[in-house]
Amino acid sequence: xxxxxxxxxxxxxxxxEAQLAEALGRRLAEAGAIVVCGGLTGVMEAVAKxxxxxGGTTIGILPGNDRHDANPFIDIPLATGMGEMRNAVIxxxxxxxxxxxxxxxxxxxxxxxxxxGTPVAGLQDRFVGVVDMPRLETPxxxxxxxxxxxxx
Numbered sequence: 001x002x003x004x005x006x007x008x009x010x011x012x013x014x015x016x017e018a019q020l021a022e023a024l025g026r027r028l029a030e031a032g033a034i035v036v037c038g039g040l041t042g043v044m045e046a047v048a049k050x051x052x053x054x055g056g057t058t059i060g061i062l063p064g065n066d067r068h069d070a071n072p073f074i075d076i077p078l079a080t081g082m083g084e085m086r087n088a089v090i091x092x093x094x095x096x097x098x099x100x101x102x103x104x105x106x107x108x109x110x111x112x113x114x115x116x117g118t119p120v121a122g123l124q125d126r127f128v129g130v131v132d133m134p135r136l137e138t139p140x141x142x143x144x145x146x147x148x149x150x151x152x
Contacts, residue, residue, distance in 0.1 A: 003150035004059075005033045006094035006118075008087075008109040009043025009101045017101035020123055020139055021046035022053075024098060027143030029056025033150065036061060036093050038086070039070045039077055043100045048073035061090045084108065091118050095150030098142050099125040107131070119149035 005028050009021060025047035028035050035051045037044040039060020048058040052073045060074035063083045070077035080086045084105060091097055091113040097120040099110050110131055113120040121134040123142040128135070136142040 001152060002057075003033045003096075003147060003152060004036055004094050005146045005150050006036045006090050006097045006109075006113075007043065007047040008037065008090065008097060008099050008106050009047075010103045010106055011038075011040050011042040011044065013042040013046070013101045017043060017124065018046040021100045022050035023139035024100065024123060024142050025050025025052075025056070025058075026054040027139050028146065029054035031143055031147045033143075033147060034059060036090055038063070038090060038105075039074050041071060043102070043106075045071040045073060047100070059093075061086050061093070088112050091120075092116060094118060096120070096146040098123055098136070098146050099127070102126050121145055 021043045029051040034057045036059040039062045051058045059076045060070045062079045065081045067077035067079040087109045097113045099122045
């Protein structure tokens with residue numbers, strides 16, 4: 001069974017955050033992970049683009065009812081009709097979570113992961129001083145950490 005890693009982040013992000021997320025996606029795919037995300041734009045699209053570039057598999061847990069709302073790099077779009085409540089599905093499905101950048105939705109995913117015991121770390125996340133979790137400096141370090149946490 002392949003490890004599943006969630007990458008969470010905002011639907012809008014800076015160019016630097018998109019670059020980090022894309023590089024993280026490539027590293028995770030190269031390491032053999034299946035990457036799950038919210039399936040939309042911003043960090044979610046960037047990580048999925050990186051996964052696709054490395055030949056990996058992406059799952060998008062979508063908030064709405066239409067699987068066609070997924071970004072073009074999602075291989076398996078799952079339309080939940082759950083709105084933001086789908087955040088719980090994202091972090092529950094994963095063996096590890098990496099937060100890149102982020103806003104309130106990302107913060108809810110981080111909090112849910114902490115609450116249910118899913119390992120979570122930040123890669124230039126916006127929650128320093130708010131959430132106590134490991135902080136990773138590079139996409140390579142984040143991918144290595146996530147794979148060690150998610151296991152086979």
